Amino acid sequence: MAHNSIITLDGVGVSFPRQALLRRGEPFWALENVSFDVREGETLGVIGRNGAGKTTLLKVLAGILKPERGKLINTGHRVAMLSLQLGFLPNLDGRDNAMLSGILMGLTRAQVRARLGRIVEFAELGDFIDEPVATYSAGMRARLGFAVALECDPDVVLIDEILGVGDADFRAKSAAAIEGLIRSNKTVVLVSHNADTIERLCERAVWIEQRVTRALGAVGDVAGAYRLSAAPASRDGGGPAAQPEV
Amino acid sequence: MPRIHYLELLLFKTYADLKAEAARTYLSFLWWVIEPVLFMLVFYVVFDLLFKRGGGGDFIPFLLCGLTVWKWFDGTLRMGMSCLRTNVALMRQVWLPKILFPSTIILNNTAKFAVVQCLLLGFLWLYGYLPTRVYLALPVLLLVQLLLIMACTYWLAALEPFLPDLRLIVNNGLTLMLFLSGIFYSADRIPEAYKSYYFLNPMAALIDAYRDVLLDGVWPNWIRVGWVAFGSIVGIYGAYVFFRRFDRIYPKILF
Numbered sequence: 324m325a326h327n328s329i330i331t332l333d334g335v336g337v338s339f340p341r342q343a344l345l346r347r348g349e350p351f352w353a354l355e356n357v358s359f360d361v362r363e364g365e366t367l368g369v370i371g372r373n374g375a376g377k378t379t380l381l382k383v384l385a386g387i388l389k390p391e392r393g394k395l396i397n398t399g400h401r402v403a404m405l406s407l408q409l410g411f412l413p414n415l416d417g418r419d420n421a422m423l424s425g426i427l428m429g430l431t432r433a434q435v436r437a438r439l440g441r442i443v444e445f446a447e448l449g450d451f452i453d454e455p456v457a458t459y460s461a462g463m464r465a466r467l468g469f470a471v472a473l474e475c476d477p478d479v480v481l482i483d484e485i486l487g488v489g490d491a492d493f494r495a496k497s498a499a500a501i502e503g504l505i506r507s508n509k510t511v512v513l514v515s516h517n518a519d520t521i522e523r524l525c526e527r528a529v530w531i532e533q534r535v536t537r538a539l540g541a542v543g544d545v546a547g548a549y550r551l552s553a554a555p556a557s558r559d560g561g562g563p564a565a566q567p568e569v
Numbered sequence: 570m571p572r573i574h575y576l577e578l579l580l581f582k583t584y585a586d587l588k589a590e591a592a593r594t595y596l597s598f599l600w601w602v603i604e605p606v607l608f609m610l611v612f613y614v615v616f617d618l619l620f621k622r623g624g625g626g627d628f629i630p631f632l633l634c635g636l637t638v639w640k641w642f643d644g645t646l647r648m649g650m651s652c653l654r655t656n657v658a659l660m661r662q663v664w665l666p667k668i669l670f671p672s673t674i675i676l677n678n679t680a681k682f683a684v685v686q687c688l689l690l691g692f693l694w695l696y697g698y699l700p701t702r703v704y705l706a707l708p709v710l711l712l713v714q715l716l717l718i719m720a721c722t723y724w725l726a727a728l729e730p731f732l733p734d735l736r737l738i739v740n741n742g743l744t745l746m747l748f749l750s751g752i753f754y755s756a757d758r759i760p761e762a763y764k765s766y767y768f769l770n771p772m773a774a775l776i777d778a779y780r781d782v783l784l785d786g787v788w789p790n791w792i793r794v795g796w797v798a799f800g801s802i803v804g805i806y807g808a809y810v811f812f813r814r815f816d817r818i819y820p821k822i823l824f
Contacts, residue, residue: 339821340821382661382820385664386664387660387661387662387663387664387817387820388817388820389816389817389818403663404662404663406662409659409662410582412585412589413589414588414592414593415585415588415589422581422585423581423582423585426574426577426578426581426582427578427582427659427663427665428663429574432577432581455592
């Protein structure tokens, strides 16, 4: 596996102004000093408690937010979050929504059209694909959203704690599909507060705590350190073992 | 992502929005015709039937020439102003050039306007105002108005996230502009001394030009139209630069 870095973060900090126009008051820093790199073909885990800045970090990687401090170097790769039901309009049928969602995530119309058969099959929608999404059950909508997201193949996939949607059967199927994606040669950044998930799926990990990088390296070391730090002071509801996933 | 992709996105998003909008009502696409007709009927009832402002039968074509193009301008600005706010969930999930959102609104409203404009032309021909040589100027006027709408909508959409109060000012400002654009009266009634000020309003200049072409069969005042086009192009460029400068600020300041 190649080991060249395709995205590098160097001392990245992201702040949110408290007031839009006059920028009065101190800005709120969601991230202060984060450094790590994402290497081609790897699965990098980002671990941290609620409020550590994990989601903000994903948005920086996806190019949605601009860091006020530090540097982000992307060597020309398309980075996107795995977004479910992106841009869905309830009055449109499944076909139009799949098309809209796919184009929003960077596919061309022709590409979505070519993948529509697979999407419908994976989502187990059958003839319902021609019905308005408003008439779908929540589970059906989730299935369609997931199937489209899975087909939108960016160079680097960012996954934020979504490891299964829909009813029990589909949860297993979608979790397996995500794991398949993660285990493939695709470059993936997986965010979780659960050390076990990260340890099971990633090769390297970075631990974000209090808006700065606490540790970076082989997943075993980072996950171990994270667990140790969480064990004594378990006041934090988002402790690693507190919320089982999938 | 290549630029062509954003064009495809613009077209499909507009198509999807229009279709979703139509699906929300029983009469769906018929509203593209009914709604503007109702809008114009209101002004017809007030000014022609109530105030007897017309004096002759020709007031209705005169009024409609101004109202249809005004509605294109007014409707797009009102809808486009808050489009970044309404799309904030989307722009937090995926990076998109922000100018895409007002562009979708502009295209959406322009498609609806195209239907109304065809109806207006048909109505004028039935009324006896047949096409003349100067109809050649009509596409130019429509293009210049599109540029004006783009410039105004882009700027309002770009500024509204920083100044949410803008919405209230613009809503009333547009109402004032409706009365200052010569929709209910002819520019000829403006005293000569004030005329140059009156035509500083780009919509007044355009509506006067439309009437020259559609009703009077004379060439419009190209100098005025040219100024509107020039100002609009400068405005569009400025807004484009502004959007690029604040592109990744918008997801931070909108809630």
